[in-house]
Amino acid sequence: MKRRILSLAFLFLCGLASAFAQSGTTLRFCLRSEPKTFNPVLMADDASETIRYLTGGVLMHVNRQTQELEPELATSWKVSDQGKTITFTLRDKVRFSDGTPFGPQDVAYTMQQLMDPALHSPTGDAFRSAEGKVVTRVLGKNRLSITFPAPIAGLDKLFDQVAIMSSTSPQKEMAVLGPYFVSENKAGSYLMLSRNPNYWKHDSNGHALPFIDSIRLDIQQNRDIEMLRLVRGEIDFINSLDAEYFDKVIAQNPAMAHDAGVSLDAEFMWFNQVPTASIPAYKKAWFTSTNFRRAVSEAINREDMARIVFRGHARPAMGPISPANKFWFNSKLQPHPFDQKSALQRLSSDGFRLQDGVLRDREGHAVEFSIMTNSGNKYRERMATMMQQDLSQIGIKLNITTLDFPSLIERMTRTFDYEACLLGLVNNDLDPNSQMNVWLSSAENHQWNPSQKTPATAWEAEIDKLMHAQASSLDPKKRKEYLDKVQQIAWEQEPFIYLVNKNALSAVSSAVQNVHPVVLRPQVYWNIDQLSLSTQVARSH
Amino acid sequence: MKYIRALAIAVLLIVALSSLLADVLAPSSYARQYRDLPDASPSMQHPLGTDDLGRDRFSRVLHGTRVSLVLAPVAALLTCLLAGIVGGAGGFFGGWIERCVMAATDLLLSLPWLFLLLTVRALLPLNVSPLTSVAITFALLGCLGWAGAARIICADVHTIAESDFILTARSCGSHSFRLLWRHVLPNLKPILLAQFWISIPVFILTEANLGMLGLGISEPMPSWGSLLRELGSYSALSAQPVQFVPLVLFVIVVSSFHLVLSKEELPV
Numbered sequence: 001m002k003r004r005i006l007s008l009a010f011l012f013l014c015g016l017a018s019a020f021a022q023s024g025t026t027l028r029f030c031l032r033s034e035p036k037t038f039n040p041v042l043m044a045d046d047a048s049e050t051i052r053y054l055t056g057g058v059l060m061h062v063n064r065q066t067q068e069l070e071p072e073l074a075t076s077w078k079v080s081d082q083g084k085t086i087t088f089t090l091r092d093k094v095r096f097s098d099g100t101p102f103g104p105q106d107v108a109y110t111m112q113q114l115m116d117p118a119l120h121s122p123t124g125d126a127f128r129s130a131e132g133k134v135v136t137r138v139l140g141k142n143r144l145s146i147t148f149p150a151p152i153a154g155l156d157k158l159f160d161q162v163a164i165m166s167s168t169s170p171q172k173e174m175a176v177l178g179p180y181f182v183s184e185n186k187a188g189s190y191l192m193l194s195r196n197p198n199y200w201k202h203d204s205n206g207h208a209l210p211f212i213d214s215i216r217l218d219i220q221q222n223r224d225i226e227m228l229r230l231v232r233g234e235i236d237f238i239n240s241l242d243a244e245y246f247d248k249v250i251a252q253n254p255a256m257a258h259d260a261g262v263s264l265d266a267e268f269m270w271f272n273q274v275p276t277a278s279i280p281a282y283k284k285a286w287f288t289s290t291n292f293r294r295a296v297s298e299a300i301n302r303e304d305m306a307r308i309v310f311r312g313h314a315r316p317a318m319g320p321i322s323p324a325n326k327f328w329f330n331s332k333l334q335p336h337p338f339d340q341k342s343a344l345q346r347l348s349s350d351g352f353r354l355q356d357g358v359l360r361d362r363e364g365h366a367v368e369f370s371i372m373t374n375s376g377n378k379y380r381e382r383m384a385t386m387m388q389q390d391l392s393q394i395g396i397k398l399n400i401t402t403l404d405f406p407s408l409i410e411r412m413t414r415t416f417d418y419e420a421c422l423l424g425l426v427n428n429d430l431d432p433n434s435q436m437n438v439w440l441s442s443a444e445n446h447q448w449n450p451s452q453k454t455p456a457t458a459w460e461a462e463i464d465k466l467m468h469a470q471a472s473s474l475d476p477k478k479r480k481e482y483l484d485k486v487q488q489i490a491w492e493q494e495p496f497i498y499l500v501n502k503n504a505l506s507a508v509s510s511a512v513q514n515v516h517p518v519v520l521r522p523q524v525y526w527n528i529d530q531l532s533l534s535t536q537v538a539r540s541h
Numbered sequence: 542m543k544y545i546r547a548l549a550i551a552v553l554l555i556v557a558l559s560s561l562l563a564d565v566l567a568p569s570s571y572a573r574q575y576r577d578l579p580d581a582s583p584s585m586q587h588p589l590g591t592d593d594l595g596r597d598r599f600s601r602v603l604h605g606t607r608v609s610l611v612l613a614p615v616a617a618l619l620t621c622l623l624a625g626i627v628g629g630a631g632g633f634f635g636g637w638i639e640r641c642v643m644a645a646t647d648l649l650l651s652l653p654w655l656f657l658l659l660t661v662r663a664l665l666p667l668n669v670s671p672l673t674s675v676a677i678t679f680a681l682l683g684c685l686g687w688a689g690a691a692r693i694i695c696a697d698v699h700t701i702a703e704s705d706f707i708l709t710a711r712s713c714g715s716h717s718f719r720l721l722w723r724h725v726l727p728n729l730k731p732i733l734l735a736q737f738w739i740s741i742p743v744f745i746l747t748e749a750n751l752g753m754l755g756l757g758i759s760e761p762m763p764s765w766g767s768l769l770r771e772l773g774s775y776s777a778l779s780a781q782p783v784q785f786v787p788l789v790l791f792v793i794v795v796s797s798f799h800l801v802l803s804k805e806e807l808p809v
């Protein structure tokens with residue numbers, strides 16, 4: 001009898017174990033839109049970028065926590081020929097998700113796709129240093145070199161974004177080297193990613209990674225619904241949260257809320273300094289005056305803005321590089337102080353005077369200007385309203401106009417029919433080269449006065465020189481010196497009046513283990529192959 | 542029905558009066574930000590608490606009500622005027638004028654009003670004071686909202702113009718202007734009045750919609766639209782009850798406007 005009971009118990013346990021083995025763990029979260037492509041070379045939108053991160057295998061990878069470069073599919077690499085050539089030694093015995101072997105031909109094929117002018121790859125743009133061909137040489141079974149026509153600063157870090165594609169797989173871009181592969185795609189509804197059985201990584205105990213069997217990505221545009229689903233336990237995390245939602249999470253379940261600290265994103269305003277803009281000449285004179293811009297900057301209470309608008313989950317901003325960017329940030333810079341007396345002194349040195357609570361310029365014009373921002377963004381509208389009260393203290397009348405985004409872009413980039421603009425910058429890249437299209441006076445995104453034939457001011461010419469110098473130097477220390485100077489000039493001249501850097505906020509269910517949210521994207525799942533779901537709450541398919 | 546109508550009128554009068562006396566009734570300015578008191582609960586100083594920027598909500602509700610209650614009737618008047626002129630001319634003169642009027646109204650009615658407003662507003666100058674933005678918003682509503690009313694008026698004027706008493710007046714030698722002024726317009730009065738009263742809640746709602754999208758009246762001027770935006774997100778689920786005051790007031794006022802019209806006055 002005893003033996004029979006023991007056999008039954010054994011059978012029950014076996015059944016349970018096999019049932020558990022068959023049921024897999026699924027991590028769930030939401031995408032704001034449908035991915036436009038699965039081809040890693042063509043990815044330009046956030047949703048596609050998420051898929052690339054979860055499925056793509058890269059040669060080396062920027063550790064989002066340490067911000068250092070780490071080997072992945074390449075075990076080692078060397079930059080030579082004054083930054084024109086990079087030579088990789090590749091990892092052995094690696095296979096794509098469909099079983100196709102990985103080798104240097106696949107890297108060569110990926111580079112060829114990346115640099116194909118017909119494909120207009122957004123990832124490939126970063127590698128286009130000059131006119132000419134990119135030459136890839138296979139040097140052996142596991143070695144290859146890539147030579148670019150001109151030196152590229154920070155060349156090795158650019159490979160963090162390059163997902164290697166198979167040159168021989170019949171599945172083409174769907175054969176991947178990352179921890180997951182796309183197993184199901186219900187257009188407009190959800191995507192299922194399944195564990196890549198051939199993923200090369202193992203943990204320190206030799207267990208195959210990733211731990212989680214599958215990922216379900218629901219397409220959900222509405223942030224309120226996303227939040228409700230998190231509260232109900234239908235999804236496991238929200239990668240990027242607004243301050244308002246974050247406070248609600250803290251109120252409901254503080255253990256779920258994660259504030260990783262100040263992020264790379266910045267909110268800023270600028271004055272239109274385009275010479276051909278249809279603005280009265282006296283206003284152009286205000287906007288091009290450094291004293292005027294500095295005075296406006298000093299009259300804005302950034303601390304209040306961070307405390308009230310972002311509920312304390314933001315920090316007064318200092319310049320184009322956020323303190324979150326550990327290496328490139330110029331730590332000598334301090335936020336502009338909130339000092340209305342100093343602001344008035346600066347203005348009086350430019351001939352402005354305060355009369356009966358109204359600031360007037362030398363010719364007697366009352367200082368009044370409008371600021372436009374995109375409608376529907378509560379945070380920017382609140383920031384503008386706070387600026388309105390701050391500036392009224394020094395006699396400046398600020399009119400706020402909210403426009404739909406296409407109209408705003410039209411005015412900003414084509415008609416230049418505006419006076420000041422309040423917008424934000426979402427930054428994904430640590431390397432300052434990503435900001436070349438903003439800081440070069442000839443650049444289209446040099447918003448305060450874009451596409452200049454020759455720099456309009458001496459300080460813009462100096463920034464041009466420094467940005468070119470840092471882009472062509474291979475010595476990180478030298479590059480840092482140049483960039484520190486750029487940050488110093490931007491701080492002094494304030495073509496962009498930086499207001500706040502938002503914190504990287506996220507909410508994660510307690511079911512997800514080994515989560516260490518960071519400030520760099522993707523904040524929560526940057527270590528996706530290390531994440532696991534606690535067995536008590538693990539959901540089956 | 543008579544009592545309900547009287548009650549609706551009384552409600553409207555009370556709301557209108559208190560909004561007109563906003564400066565006296567509200568202790569604080571609607572624009573001043575008490576930055577140490579954002580999202581404060583009701584207190585003696587702030588009877589309805591403060592909003593997310595620390596502005597007195599009571600003051601903002603009263604001033605917002607004033608904006609909507611004063612300017613929606615002005616916009617409705619503008620609409621009735623335009624509808625009366627366009628629809629009246631079409632119905633009275635008939636022929637190609639009527640066909641042109643009908644084509645114009647069809648065209649205007651077929652355009653999505655939200656995109657039309659967005660486009661027109663995007664073309665306007667940016668550097669306008671909040672007060673001017675109020676005037677622009679309601680003038681736009683008034684100028685773009687006449688088409689529906691014009692069709693009704695055109696049809697009614699057409700019927701009046703073909704009636705026996707007009708024929709008699711014409712045979713007695715009355716010229717067109719006299720016919721319009723002495724005979725058509727008095728008969729049109731109930732329709733114009735009904736259109737006027739119907740347009741007011743429509744414009745209040747439209748302004749609220751625009752405000753919800755952040756495209757209405759500019760800050761710091763409050764309006765019902767901007768006040769209702771506070772309730773437009775997930776955080777409204779845990780909002781303080783006082784945050785719902787603008788919503789309750791909005792529903793009461795719009796319902797009262799509808800109740801003011803008796804069944805007989807409503808156009809078919």
